[in-house]
Amino acid sequence: MLNDELLMSLCISKAWEFQTLTLPNPAVGAMVVDGSGKILSLQAHQKSGCAHAEVLALKEAYYKLSSDTRILELHTSESLHNFLSKNHKNLFAKCSIYVTLEPCSLFGKTPPCATLLQTIKPKRIIIGAMENTKNKGGANILKESGIALTTNVLSHKCHQLLLPFLLYQKNKKFTLFKIAQRLNGDYKSGNISSEASRIFTHNQRSVCNHLCISGKTLLNDNPLLDSRLALPPYDNTHQPNITIFTRKTINFPSSLKIFQNKRNITFKTTAQSLSGFSIIEGGWELFQSLKQNIDFLLIHLSPTLQRDFQTQGFYFQGKILHTNTIGEDALLWIQNF
């Protein structure tokens, strides 16, 4: 139990590195352990349409077990599925595979992982949370194939990892409020985030449906609001649709940078009618006015101070689901409930 839980915790941490970047897919982590108990690979799903966590973990493990360089040339999910199905040569017969979510059972943007796992037939599969969508049934397929199965390992933490996906499934939308601040709550003084934080934000922007800011920020900062810093597999040319939150009828000057590129720009007073994956970037003032419609709060905390700061407060009680460091900053994933 200790062993399974500790290895699952590594899969969970890996998956949080790509939290929300996988939407509308879930964030999932996976690991392959060989017959002598050695971890061969630890991978996470990165982006909808790209290979699932299990497939990426199998790719890395296959290369380590076989030294067959052909697999390194393969990147699409389908090509990896096909290659591994044909060439696995029972290499995984003694391996254990850890995965935070029940392997998928249906053809979607990628072939089903349960079928691939059935074919390569590892000794044992250890699952964190069970699927509750149309994609459930993967565990049964595996069990019927004679693979030893352990389920619900750290299921509570695996479930927390799934929350953005589950909320998206249920409500057809997931709304994230992102705030970058210094240690004393100051979110207004200059460039606050580290390079790594900014890349993460641009990766998120490249996959979101709506990028939202306040009219005040639009006028004060005249931001580009693009994904130019995104790194592969994220698209740095993606220009997200923009929503501007404003209560007043303001004539925004057409010289503002966001008007220079072709994309949808909408003006709203609340976050209620947002759909899909929306990111709102702002400070506590904007958060206060929109908080009824926020699912998650993501704080990029810079270990710095710069100047005196006066900030608004109001009653709020969130739940910290995960923390990690990214570049020089800390990331705090907080559920609004």
Next chain:
Amino acid sequence: MLNDELLMSLCISKAWEFQTLTLPNPAVGAMVVDGSGKILSLQAHQKSGCAHAEVLALKEAYYKLSSDTRILELHTSESLHNFLSKNHKNLFAKCSIYVTLEPCSLFGKTPPCATLLQTIKPKRIIIGAMENTKNKGGANILKESGIALTTNVLSHKCHQLLLPFLLYQKNKKFTLFKIAQRLNGDYKSGNISSEASRIFTHNQRSVCNHLCISGKTLLNDNPLLDSRLALPPYDNTHQPNITIFTRKTINFPSSLKIFQNKRNITFKTTAQSLSGFSIIEGGWELFQSLKQNIDFLLIHLSPTLQRDFQTQGFYFQGKILHTNTIGEDALLWIQNF
């Protein structure tokens, strides 16, 4: 390499749970992995004078391998050393042992871990950071015994884990500034920290040499400043010596709670002359006036907001060494440099 690094990262995270509680000893984590690669135990050193991480990990692993309940009755380091030396029956012959710091080579408050490891003779020992004190030489003892040795695994992160210990060794003191705040930097509104955060703070108070607050806080809050919430192995009856930072000559009323218990109370204007492990509990105003003499900043961040807040700012650039959650809060360990 991946396997060793991932398992070492688990040892590092475990050790951070007891960061500063081990002073003047280092925070150390250790793990025993059996011949089939299964993790049998993950433990950390908890308190100076108590068993080292390796010994606690061996205790847990011995019980799992032998089902010999006699070892569960043993708690002192010496009794565990003696018992394991006599009763190991080569149970560990195929095991690997991961430890964030080179096992100690000298008799101190406990017998040397290197000698115990030499006796029980595991197959392999994997070390994070090397000792640089009089306690070095453990790795050589092990190597000469024919145990396979891998050193410097995640050595940078293992070194960061050692910083409080290394600063204490070098300067004969380590000064931690602790601040509990809400998401908007508010450190003044009511009880901010969760129960688990408060227990951690009281555990720290039970092992510190000086507990320090500002004269203003003493007058406003009339705190007990004791360790009443500390849990074993920490002493909840310990009354730490108190230092009050004040610039004015104030006659503090003798009715204040801290004067009700027998202990040293000192008044100072700076943190310069503190010695040993000192904890300063306060807000950004006090931090600003003392920051030249602060080694680490520890932020307990509550995922809440309550009210408007005005806070002082000044130039500060720290380095986040570790983040984790404790109860409902996040903990941020920040080096001041």
